[in-house]
Amino acid sequence: MSASDNDVLKALRSAFAPHALTTDPAELDAHAVDKGPLEHWQVHPPRAVVFAESTQDVQRLVRLSAEHGFALITRGAGTSVSGGANSTEGSVVLNLTRMNQILAMRPEDEVAVVEPGVINADLNAAAAEHGLMYAPDPASYRTSTIGGNVATNAGGLRCAKYGVTRDSVLALDVVLADGTLIHTGQATFKGVAGYDLTSLFVGSEGTLGIVVGVTVRLRHLSPHTETIAAFFEELTTAAQGVLEIGKARVQPAITELLDRNTMLALDQAQGSDLAQRGNTLLLIQTDGHGAAIEAEIIRDVLRGLGATVSDPGSAESERLIELRRHARGDGIATEVRVGEDVAVPRSRLVDYIRAIEDLAEEHQVQLKVVAHAGDGNLHPTFSVPSSELSPSAVSETTADDDAASPAAPEAAPVTIDPSNLDPTTVDAAESDLPASAMSRLHAALDGSVRLALEMGGTITGEHGIGTYKLRWLDWEQSAEVIALQRRIKDVFDPECRLNPGRAIL
Amino acid sequence: MSASDNDVLKALRSAFAPHALTTDPAELDAHAVDKGPLEHWQVHPPRAVVFAESTQDVQRLVRLSAEHGFALITRGAGTSVSGGANSTEGSVVLNLTRMNQILAMRPEDEVAVVEPGVINADLNAAAAEHGLMYAPDPASYRTSTIGGNVATNAGGLRCAKYGVTRDSVLALDVVLADGTLIHTGQATFKGVAGYDLTSLFVGSEGTLGIVVGVTVRLRHLSPHTETIAAFFEELTTAAQGVLEIGKARVQPAITELLDRNTMLALDQAQGSDLAQRGNTLLLIQTDGHGAAIEAEIIRDVLRGLGATVSDPGSAESERLIELRRHARGDGIATEVRVGEDVAVPRSRLVDYIRAIEDLAEEHQVQLKVVAHAGDGNLHPTFSVPSSELSPSAVSETTADDDAASPAAPEAAPVTIDPSNLDPTTVDAAESDLPASAMSRLHAALDGSVRLALEMGGTITGEHGIGTYKLRWLDWEQSAEVIALQRRIKDVFDPECRLNPGRAIL
Structure with a gap:
């Protein structure tokens, strides 16, 4: 069931006030892509963007999506580096950044309750007033939202000691695909009543439901x-x-x-x-x-x-x-690069780095590596020099949000301007590069992912599958696991309207 | 579909060697119940017990269960205090205690891979040789198995600092209801590829699949x-x-x-x-x-x-x-008691204890309380004195495995002898007690659970729902969550053959 643009826009306009809804082309373009690479992805700006201000807004929009059959792409700050927030053809984007209230701060319990649009750094600032911290610290923590962190099960630097997002999320409020609001988990550190739906939603990249409330565990902000x-x-x-x-x-x-x-x-x-x-x-x-x-x-x-x-x-x-x-992965205009996010058992760190150094040499690509070495999570960045770029465009393939490639602060970063991208272009990055350079880059990337799996690792330690890493997912997951995930998706979202085309195959 | 005893036994005997299969009545009785209270539960010894020695054994038995339509009750050491391991009518019990090998110990990665029948203390002893520990430490750790710990998402004393079982489980090997073997999760500390099936299995009390391999994260065994x-x-x-x-x-x-x-x-x-x-x-x-x-x-x-x-x-x-x-909850013959396992936000500990003290007085029952105070997990034990016991039987209602009621070591504990129980008896404990005493005990228990929920807590911090706590589950979970869990169960086990009648409504 798909409705005409007119029907959908009419329904949206009757449901949401003008300040909560936009069809401005620049806004649509800005909501079309995230910080991930655009290879293998067709850019489709959404029909409209809705800025929800309440759970009721989210429920109303989800019900319209059910009624009119349009896909709903939920998004926080759009800092995904895996294309997890890219919009799809005919979709409406649900922007949650206005749901940015810290609803409760309970320092004695070391617990906070937040709306999904609260920025990670803002939660940390509020917690710090009580000598506490919210431990997960992705590189994007100054701009990314807790909702997005939950969607991707975000990691960061402190994970080996303090765990990933899943380890700090106690309970969730979730709007399901039919508009029902449920509460999962407990406000206590321990709780084992029923299935762990909370963990199932964490890291599911918004494909199972829309998180509208997050109860998090806080940790001690160390005085030393x-x-x-x-x-x-x-x-x-x-x-x-x-x-x-x-x-x-x-x-x-x-x-x-x-x-x-x-x-x-x-x-x-x-x-x-x-x-x-x-x-x-x-x-x-x-x-x-x-x-x-x-x-x-x-x-x-x-x-x-x-x-x-x-x-x-x-x-x-x-x-x-x-x-x-x-360090952020933007700002270097002299290369085309893709950062990766594999993890290996940490005893294999050396073997892995040695092997991808060989791989880079074999495929004549450049390589630099940073690693969260305590948990074996590596961010190798593969690149080809801009001398190989076609002169027609300066576009960039960035997935190394978390790689240490800092620009001098005053340098203007080179970012993808979605308004310059033709939605029918198959692959912006490929179109800008000679095929040989792109195929060398891809060969190195594919090889690096295979090596991680061969060493007992994973294709993504903390960035998520999104849309970009889908092509590697069946290298890691068996057909049976893929089928099982699909059936779970069918339970939650049988019409596949919530963030379709990402996280699972 | 249900098969006659003869057909089932014939099929089992042709599939399993005599040493791996028993129909000895004493063994059947011993596998009929666990350490939980028997109120609200009809005791049904299983048709047979199979002692699996390999994943292939488990797969073979699961396929027989599918073919003949019998329920399969999977069990480790049977130390559940919630009736999570009680057998059901016409069921076959799968005993995993012989699958007790530590398959890999990788101290540099701080990871181990174990079969489900490995005893928690044995894993800890093996890890200790490398200066490491397996953190979850339920009171039953000297006898309970890792598989059982995974099934219940077991807690213990060290959870506020080191987390619960879920926080130490990285990956699982699971036999599904159709006999398929899948692998979930990663051998690395971080990994976000696909849905978190690992966490979904942890704490699902064996109702979604049978865990035959567990990859765990180890922690540092403190030198100080x-x-x-x-x-x-x-x-x-x-x-x-x-x-x-x-x-x-x-x-x-x-x-x-x-x-x-x-x-x-x-x-x-x-x-x-x-x-x-x-x-x-x-x-x-x-x-x-x-x-x-x-x-x-x-x-x-x-x-x-x-x-x-x-x-x-x-x-x-x-x-x-x-x-x-x-401290174990057995050994006191002078009272009938039930231990509980609620958790509340820890700032409410005092309020909660004061409130249940009032409750105990109101209902004229005795109360003692221990708490894992760091995470707000309380084990109140309510009891009525044995002077109210009917003289016909000395039976006991124990759920406080984890409550500090130590017997002197030399005292023989009073335990339930299943061979003395009539399978048709509705409730052994009730039959031994005057109705007034039992109803007072129940009123206090119900009240204590309601109070925990009113204070933002949960009906079970770490013991699990099992069969015993099912009657309180819809006090905590909404109809929508209950329905969602049921649909997830349907995805994994549509014929409801795996551990039916526990964990979810």
Whole structure:
């Protein structure tokens, strides 16, 4: 069942006030894509965008979607780097950013209740007033919403110690495909009544229901942190350092590994001299009341491996970790690149990095690697130089939201302007590149994903499948699992109106 | 579709060797019930018990179940305290305790892969050789299996810091209702490919599939722990202490609260003098490299509230926490009691305990309370004295596996002997008690569950719904959620052959 544009727009206009609804072409274009690569994706601006201000608004729109049979693409800040928020043909976009109230902050229970449009950083700022934090910290935390974080089960730097989004979500309010509002989970840390629907919704990329309320567990904002920068001659030794820290039974809050090419990129952007001081950099932060003790153990362990280790209280280490945290994948106009998000068992970090270095050489593409080394989640970025770009367009393929490729703050980032994209173009990035360069880039990407799976890993540690990674999903999942997921989708959304074409095959 | 006993037994005998199959009445009786209360439950010994030794055995039995239409009740050690492992009429019990191999121990990755019949304590012993632990620690950890822990999403004492079973399960191998074997999840700490089927299986009480392999995350076994015993005059102050510890940004590994009646019971069983030293006892353990620092902060906080606090290194504190940990709910023949398992937001601990004290008085039942105070999970035990027992039988209603009611070790526990139970008896416990005593006990239980829900809590923090708590499930879950769960069950097990009659309505 599909309705004409006129019918749908008429229904929307009678249901929503003008300030809550737009069909302005620029707005439609802005809601057509997210921060993911556009390869393999046809851009289809939506028919309209609805800015919901209440659960009732969401229910009303969902019921119109059921009545008129249009697809509903739910979106927060649109910071997905996997195309999870791209609109589809004939769809209406539901923008939840106006549902941005912190409904309850209960510091004694270490619990908060928020609307889905609350920005991660805003929740953290509110929690910090009570000495608490919301632990999941994706690189987009200054702009991304809790609803989006829930949809993708977002990770970040602190996951090895504090877990991913799923581990911080206690309960959800969800509007189902027929407009019904349900509540899942408990407001308590423990609760085992019935099936874990909460975890089923977390990470389902909005395909099972629309999250309109999130009860989160907060954690202690540590009064003490210690930051360590350790330079290694050999990548192998740095990765060994990660394992040795584990053997010393220290669980850092943050353990980031940066390879030589990442250090060179940082030097170029920041004027630093990191690459002169080693070939691999480990950035580590400890927290909690034992932070100083743990940092001392880590420094001893890493010095024992021959690393050059920063002294306690090093301001540079603090600066480096902030740089790493805030690094965004935009701003470099001289290359076409795609960042990946695999995870491997952490004992395989070295093997994996060595193998993709070989792969990059084989396919004549450039590679730089950063990793959340504590949990084996890697963000390799593969690129071809802009010298291979066709002169007709400067477009960019960015999926490395979380990779450390900082531009100097004053540099204007090169971003995709959807209004310049022809919706009928199959692949903007491909159209701008000679086929040979694009096929080399794809070969390297495919190979890197295969290698992660061969080493017992996964195709996506924290960015989600979205639309971009669908082509790799059956490399990881069996036909039986794919069929089971499809049947679960059918239970929740039999007409496939909620965020169709992403998350599952 | 239901087959005659003869057909089923013939099929089982042709599929399984004699050592893997029994129809011995004593074995059938032993597999008919678990450690939960038998009220509201008709005891139906199974037709047969199959002891699977491999995934293939499980698949073969599941396919026979599909062919002949018999219900399959999967069971580990049978330590459920909610009737989650009770057999049903005409069922076959699948006993997984022989699938007890640790298939992989990967200390560098802090990951292990185990068969479902591995006992929690055995996994912990194997992990301890590498300085690691498997964090979930239900009171039954010395006998319960990882498969059972997964089925119930088991908790324990360390959950506020280390999470529940779900937080330690990375991946599962599951045999579905048609005999298909699937793998869910990832061997890495992070992974967001597709729906979170792993979490859906965890806590589903074997109703969606049969877990035949579990990949778990291990944690650091702390080289340092500090244990604190703090005696308070007032329960209110003790509960305030729990909140003040949080405000001091200390996250203890263990925070147990014992009320006066629990202390009296301990004194009676152990010859101690706890009740002379206060009316409420907090037992706290810190771990990690900051254990000593954290313990000092806690001692200061609690002394500031007027508590009598143990000195550092107190042997008695260590002994008390071990006593609490190992306390089991059996062994007292002088009362009929039911232990509960609600959870409330921890700021409501005092309100909740005060309210159920009133409830106990109102209904003239006895009450003692222990709580995993760090996460608001309470185990109140309601009882009526055995003087009200009918002289015809000494039977017991035990659900407080996790409540601190230790028997002296030499005392023979009074347990239910299923061979003495008439399968047609509606309710063994009811038949042994005057109606008035039983209705008072029920009124108190019902009231305690309602109060937990009114305070924003849950009817079960960690024991699961099983068969026993089904009657309260629709107090917590809406009709829409109940319907949704039923439809999910239909996707996985449309003929309702896997553990029917538990976990969901």
